[in-house]
């Protein structure tokens with residue numbers, strides 16, 4: 001999923017700053033996201049994620065810093081640039097809630113706005129709304145409405161897709177389905193900037209994540225290695241004849257080899273655990289353990 005030469009970036013941000021009434025919300029962010037990458041912004045409420053994303057989408061003015069999205073300054077982006085971008089906003093208490101338009105009406109109307117759009121019925125099917133295609137958008141459940149938001153965001157075949165907390169309100173099956181859809185889009189070359197509070201979602205989907213706290217990036221890296229996860233001390237657990245045992249070690253492979261020799265067969269109840277993404281994330285944002 002990741003890749004692209006340095007000169008082929010979807011997003012380049014340098015020293016981005018934005019304050020509200022003198023209070024910094026974004027306090028100097030640098031970011032380079034290559035084309036084709038799935039990149040996730042993580043951070044507590046009020047960290048500055050939405051402000052950053054809305055500046056990148058061209059929906060909010062920045063105070064200072066350089067920003068290029070698909071090679072264009074979003075503050076100056078015209079219709080042709082906007083047509084290359086898909087947006088699923090965090091809140092959608094919006095247009096689709098008014099009037100009598102159905103799911104299919106919305107999909108068709110949105111498809112007509114783009115030069116190379118997807119087939120509306122195919123997209124409705126993709127997001128799992130086929131059996132609700134004739135329902136009024138205003139009558140959908142919260143999770144179904146979110147799926148419609150996603151459908152409208154991808155219908156124009158965007159090169160770059162912004163997803164701000166896309167799976168809020170999804171049931172587990174719908175979330176898995178959505179993850180498959182995102183993985184497919186990424187495989188076909190779509191760059192995706194995902195904001196989420198679900199760490200499992202970021203771990204499943206993102207090539208890299210950035211943790212933002214107080215408008216600053218604390219760390220950027222693959223979710224598997226963030227916060228030194230991959231090399232942190234591991235906890236090895238197993239069932240000994242005397243009961244459950246657990247040992248913390250920096251060399252778990254040696255301990256497992258030793259255990260295997262001792263048991264002379266499969267080690268019962270064997271598990272090797274490194275810190276989870278949630279654990280390193282909570283440490284990074286300074287949350288109490």
Ligand SMILES: Nc1ncnc2c1ncn2[C@@H]1O[C@H](COP(=O)(O)OP(=O)(O)OP(=O)(O)O)[C@@H](O)[C@H]1O
Pocket residue numbers: 020025043044045046047048049050051052
């Ligand atoms: N329009 C606005 N006017 C004044 N302050 C704002 C405005 N929008 C955001 N803020 C403030 O800027 C800070 C960053 O907000 P932002 O919405 O970017 O955070 P976030 O990381 O997206 O949070 P969440 O996870 O809750 O969506 C917060 O302190 C917020 O109160």
